[in-house]
Structures are given as C-alpha cells and as structure tokens.
Amino acid sequence: MPEAPRKSYYDILGVPPGADPKDIKDAYRRAARAAHPDLGGTAARFHDVAVAYETLSDPQRRERYDADTGRGRPAAAPRGRDARARRNGAPEPASTRTRVEDEDAAKSPPEYLPPFSPSAPPVVPLIAAGRQLHGVARQPGVLGRLSTGVRARLDGELRTSTLLERALLPAYPAARLVNGVAFDDRGKTAAGAVLLAGYRMAVIDSFTAPPGNFSWDGRVLRHQGRPVDLRVPRTVRAVQELFPDCNVTGWVVIHGAPDNPFAPVIDVPPGFDRGAPGLVQVVNAGTAVRTVRSFLASGPTPNVVQLPVLARLLAAAGS
Numbered sequence: 342m343p344e345a346p347r348k349s350y351y352d353i354l355g356v357p358p359g360a361d362p363k364d365i366k367d368a369y370r371r372a373a374r375a376a377h378p379d380l381g382g383t384a385a386r387f388h389d390v391a392v393a394y395e396t397l398s399d400p401q402r403r404e405r406y407d408a409d410t411g412r413g414r415p416a417a418a419p420r421g422r423d424a425r426a427r428r429n430g431a432p433e434p435a436s437t438r439t440r441v442e443d444e445d446a447a448k449s450p451p452e453y454l455p456p457f458s459p460s461a462p463p464v465v466p467l468i469a470a471g472r473q474l475h476g477v478a479r480q481p482g483v484l485g486r487l488s489t490g491v492r493a494r495l496d497g498e499l500r501t502s503t504l505l506e507r508a509l510l511p512a513y514p515a516a517r518l519v520n521g522v523a524f525d526d527r528g529k530t531a532a533g534a535v536l537l538a539g540y541r542m543a544v545i546d547s548f549t550a551p552p553g554n555f556s557w558d559g560r561v562l563r564h565q566g567r568p569v570d571l572r573v574p575r576t577v578r579a580v581q582e583l584f585p586d587c588n589v590t591g592w593v594v595i596h597g598a599p600d601n602p603f604a605p606v607i608d609v610p611p612g613f614d615r616g617a618p619g620l621v622q623v624v625n626a627g628t629a630v631r632t633v634r635s636f637l638a639s640g641p642t643p644n645v646v647q648l649p650v651l652a653r654l655l656a657a658a659g660s
Contacts, residue, residue: 349410350393358412362398369394373585388590388620391581395540395588399641447538447638451515451646464652469660473510476520476658478502478533490548497547498533501594501629505536508630513538515644516637519654530579531572535654536633537647541640542587543633544580546573547594555595556608557623562593573621584650590636591621594629603627 351358354368372390376382396402406412453470457463463470478498502520510516516538524530536543553565562569573591581589597604603625609615615622624632637643 348389350397350406353389353393354397356397358407360397365394365397369398370585373581385620387578387581391588394586395641398586399540402641447513447515447634447643449514449644451644452642453646453648455648457648463648465648465655469655470646470648470651473514473516474502474506474518474520475655475660476522479521479523479531493548493551494533494546496549497594497596500549500596500599500626501545501547502534504594504626504630505534505633509536509634513634513637515539515646517646517651517654519651519658519660521659522654522657524579524583524657530576530657532576532580535580536637537587537650537654538637539640539643539645540587540647541637541643542580542584542589542650543592543636544573544577544589545592545594545633546571546576547596549596550605553605554608555605555623556610558610559613559619562623571621577620583653587647587650588640590619592629592633593621593623594626595623596626 351360354365354372356364356368360368369390373387373394376386376390396406451471453463469475478495480495498520502518505518510518516536519535519537520533522530522532522535532544533547534545536545551564555569556563562571571593573593577589577591581587595605595607605625607623607625622632
C-alpha cells in the first residue's frame with residue numbers, strides 16, 4: 342500500500358498558505374489543544390504541530406519553507422554537484438547556507454526580548470539574565486539517597502550539567518541552562534535540566550547506566566530487554582502546554598564509564614533515523630552536546646533570550 346503523502350505545515354495547522362501571523366497563531370493554539378495526548382491526541386501529532394508553528398510563525402523560515410515546497414518564489418538555482426543531483430532526480434540536500442547561518446546566529450551575542458529601558462525594567466534582573474547557568478540538581482531526601490535509582494539519576498544530572506556547562510555554553514552565548522526545574526502547577530514535571538535558546542527548549546533527564554545493553558525504538562527504552570520508565574515524555578507534554586510559543590523536545594542522556602563518553606551503546610532497530618525529529622531523543626554523553634546544540638541552533642532567532650520564559654524557569658528552579 343503506497344505511503345500517504347506527508348502533510349504540509351499549513352495542513353497540520355489547518356490554515357491556507359496565505360494566512361497572516363494572527364491566523365497562524367490562533368490556529369496553532371486550536372491545533373495544540375486537539376493534538377495534546379491528554380486530550381485525545383498523540384505525542385507525535387503534538388510535536389508536529391509545534392514544529393509547524395515554529396516554522397510558519399517566523400517570516401524567514403516560512404519564506405524558505407514556501408520556496409522549498411513550491412509555494413513561494415523558487416530558491417536560487419542549484420549549481421555544480423547539487424544541480425546534477427537534481428537533474429538525476431535525487432532529493433536536494435539540506436541547505437548549507439541555512440546551517441551556516443544557524444551556527445553563526447548561535448555564536449552571536451545574546452539579544453533580550455522584550456526590549457527594556459529604565460522606565461520599563463526587564464522581568465529578570467540583568468545580572469541574572471546574563472548568566473548562562475542557573476540552579477542546581479534537586480537533592481533527594483535521606484530515604485531517597487538509599488535508592489540505587491535515585492542515586493543513579495542524581496549522579497547523571499550532575500554529570501550532564503557539568504558536560505553542558507563546559508562543552509555547550511561557552512560556544513553558545515544565548516543559551517541558558519536551568520537545573521532542577523519543577524512546576525508547582527503541573528504534576529510530574531521534574532526535569533534534571535532545561536536549556537533555553539530562542540524559541541526552542543530542551544528538557545533533559547539523565548542517569549548513570551547500570552551494566553547491560555540498552556535499546557531505543559523511538560517510543561520505548563529497554564535495558565536488558567526490560568522497559569525503562571521515562572518521565573521525560575510526560576514532562577515535555579506539560580512544559581509544551583505551559584510554553585505554547587516554544588518548540589519543546591526531550592532528551593534522555595545515559596552516562597556510562599566516566600572515561601568513555603560513548604558508552605553505553607544504545608541500539609536502534611534497522612532503518613531507524615537517529616536524526617529525525619521526535620518528542621524524545623535518547624543519547625549517550627558523547628552525542629548529547631552535538632544533538633542538543635543542533636536542535637537549539639536550528640530554531641528561529643537562536644541568539645534571543647526570552648526574558649518571560651527565563652523568568653518562569655528560574656522560578657520553577659527556585660533561583
């Protein structure tokens with residue numbers, strides 16, 4: 342049976358290609374409610390709605406999307422090897438120019454939104470807004486420390502925070518790492534760390550790995566064949582609802598031996614696309630920084646610090 346054609350971002354939101362920004366935002370809110378897993382939708386639909394809105398709400402990304410899908414003025418004619426591939430019927434490769442622009446923007450000095458002045462001070466003190474690292478991993482109680490699972494999660498969160506602080510933050514001035522986030526008005530939203538940059542948010546859970554094999558099929562994480570309970574999907578759905586204008590994606594970072602960042606190996610089924618967007622990604626420490634940075638940097642205006650969003654994250658971390 343032939344595969345159904347993939348819906349366009351306009352179809353996902355239920356708007357025509359000529360919709361104005363207000364229509365797109367209104368449609369996004371309706372689509373997000375309909376797609377929410379707690380209201381009869383699915384995690385995959387909810388994520389697709391968020392990605393569609395992120396693209397269509399940004400004028401430059403929308404223009405590129407329209408050109409790539411034939412809805413707008415065609416992009417500049419390809420040359421050289423790309424042109425030969427197009428003539429031979431091969432799919433056009435991702436735009437190198439776009440990737441370079443994303444990386445350059447991520448390296449730019451941060452811009453703060455909304456703008457502020459002496460008469461309209463920012464919602465976050467500038468000293469705090471300028472810091473890249475906030476909060477600490479939440480410490481368990483005495484009984485919690487006796488649990489092997491709790492200790493593994495705490496150790497994993499500390500290792501992930503150190504990894505991101507050393508390997509990602511120095512090269513990404515607008516990124517803000519907030520540890521130990523838990524929203525009082527939403528159950529089960531504890532996150533080891535949240536990274537904010539532009540209109541993208543990475544919710545990260547971590548743990549140190551016990552001996553044995555891990556496998557991930559995009560839905561279920563297994564250790565030695567047994568399912569591992571993940572709290573990240575629930576947290577991502579709740580945080581996406583709290584921040585509807587952000588694209589929220591989850592990560593599970595599994596740490597192995599301290600001297601081997603690429604352990605443990607996480608097996609995936611044949612044909613599984615590790616680079617495909619999803620509600621949750623499962624990675625080891627060796628690939629965590631690269632995948633998280635790629636997600637954040639490829640979003641619209643990655644060098645922006647959204648002060649109201651940062652303020653809520655800091656409050657949720659007790660900072």
